[in-house]
Amino acid sequence: VCESLSCELAGSEALIAALEKGMDPKKIRVLRAPCMGRCDTAPVLEIGHKHIDNATPSKVEAALADGHFHAEIPAYEDFAAYKAAGGYAKLAELRKSGDWEEVQETVLASGLRGLGGAGFPSGRKWGFVRANPGVRYLAVNGDEGEPGTFKDRYYLERTPHLMLEGMLIAAWAVEAERSFIYMRDEYPAVLEILRREIKALEGAGIILKGEVELRRGAGAYICGEESAMIESIEGKRGIPRQRPPYVAAVGIFDRPTLVHNVETLHWVTRIVREGPEVLNSTEKNGRKGLRSYSVSGRVAKPGVYLLPAGSTITDIIDACGGMAEGHAFKAYQPGGPSSGLLPASMSDIPLDFDTLQPHGTFIGSAAVVVLSDKDSAKAAALNMLRFFESESCGQCTPCRVGCEKAVKLMQADKWDAELLEDLCQVMGDASICGLGQAAPNPIRLTMKHFPDEV
Ligand code: FMN
The missing domain is CATH 3.40.50.11540 (NADH-ubiquinone oxidoreductase 51kDa subunit)
Structure with a gap:
């Protein structure tokens, strides 16, 4: 069962609990596995190689009864169709x-x-x-x-x-x-x-x-x-x-x-x-180009949206048909957990390369997750750090130990801001790669923008 942020927002914990309670542990083992890259149909799980989108215990039971655990191959443009539409002509010309x-x-x-x-x-x-x-x-x-x-x-x-x-x-x-x-x-x-x-x-x-x-x-x-x-x-x-x-x-x-x-x-x-x-003719908010935003969380229609690179979170939520019913916009992750969380009040920033750095974050791979008034920024930040803790390769101490300590500190009712900032400094300065260097972002931004929660 995927337990990353979008799946957690969509109820993966309740799903895991229901599966663990309702299934025979001799036959079924429930494992946690972030992230399956199907955040637009959260919560998601995988049995063998079969994905269950918008998963529920009854869908899982039906899939188990069915007994086929292979991937479903979607209809796509294959070689013949691509070639017939002029594909590979440019490559041939260049090679010649x-x-x-x-x-x-x-x-x-x-x-x-x-x-x-x-x-x-x-x-x-x-x-x-x-x-x-x-x-x-x-x-x-x-x-x-x-x-x-x-x-x-x-x-x-x-x-x-x-x-x-x-x-x-x-x-x-x-x-x-x-x-x-x-x-x-x-x-x-x-x-x-x-x-x-x-x-x-x-x-x-x-x-x-x-x-x-x-x-x-x-x-x-x-x-x-x-x-x-x-x-x-x-x-x-x-x-x-x-x-x-x-x-x-x-x-x-x-x-x-x-x-x-x-x-x-x-x-x-x-x-x-x-x-x-094809890229440089689009301009918006002083930014050129297009960006494929992967959008999930509390929006009406999650999915991949190809929009001008100068789009703000307001534009992106609009493209997704607005917020999901019954949800009011509270916060957003602009580009994956490494980018942390920004509050709804900062909704006029173009989500592009270079535009988010002054705010202590970055666009990364443009993985936008939208949070609502029903969600906790503190819980979301903890979810992000748990991911880094589990995915740290362990090679360097600032990241290996830092992520683990951060998770422990973030589980407290009230965060020790001074100690966490000290930890963030060491992780950011001394980790070998981007994982440990960016892991402090969710901590710092949550302390800065959601102080009442932490
Ligand atoms: N780049 C990817 O294309 N896919 C990834 O899944 C990916 N994961 C990364 C995870 C970490 C922890 C870090 C630090 C970087 C990751 N990158 C990823 C970035 C790559 O290191 C690299 O910059 C990229 O593949 C270069 O291709 P590009 O110039 O076309 O973006």
Whole structure:
């Protein structure tokens, strides 16, 4: 049963209690597992590889009686349909007579920035990778482990070839010999789609056998951090590397490696095929571009919404058909648990790269969770820190011990603000990677904006 924030808001605790009470423990074991990336249909659980959306005990009983625990493959645009609509023509043209610097210019002109969370300008990264001699590699980051994020799944379950062609264009641009797709095992339908479509690409002679390798993740959030992902691809335990050297110089099997998020590559195809205007012609609140917001929590229609990058939470809630019935807007998580919580009074900030930093937070992968007057900011912050505690890889002490201590301190009726701030300082300054560095955000923002609750 998924227990991350959106599922908790939708009643995952009551669901777990009901399942534990009603099921035969000799036959059924209930496990907690954040986050399944289906926050738009919370609460969610998985039996084998079958997902139960908007789960209830009776739906679980029916699924158990049915006995089929396989993933359901949605209808999607397959190779034949994509090719018939002009897909892979651009790749063929580039491979034949393209100038990689021209393509890099187009990508830079579009303003495309990494959509895995860090927001690094994508075209510039290509230059860094190319500057290193080599056999070079490419890795697609499909770990999507940040609770509240489900945009990569959304695109892969509909138009997988936009990512695949973008991956091959980027691989061509940096002269990568092989591409590795690191895909979380929580997305069995996506894994099956990719298996089929990579085979179709091999069959059509667009890639050689083995040129693109599909690797399964095993449920660790830390394996989305690019250097930990590379360790995992190499067959080792996924823990972040010390940097420098950066993965653009020393990546998979010590070779220069280009790492991109799934959605970033989806846009590479669209930019190369449709021109940089596909992104840079949209302007709102002084911000350029588009952003795929994964929206869940107390809104009428949760889902992935492609909106101008300058959208505020008010625009986003409007796009979702307003608040869920009976709920009044209280607070929001702008970009995953690493971004913490902001109050409804701060609803006029464009939710884009760079706009949230002055407020002590960031957009990350744009995983927006909306909280209402029925919800507790304190409980939400605790949920976020519990996630970090369980997902800390344990390599560095500030994160491993810090997350655990923070959870203990946050369980008190009244938070010890001074001690927590001291802890936040150490975690932020001294953790090796972004997990421990950003884990203080929910603590600090909750103390700042919801002092009465803590
Ligand atoms: N990037 C992703 O694309 N997917 C993830 O699931 C993901 N998880 C991360 C988890 C942690 C703890 C950290 C610190 C970073 C994570 N990232 C994730 C960001 C990656 O390290 C990296 O910046 C990104 O994959 C680069 O691709 P992009 O430039 O296309 O965004």
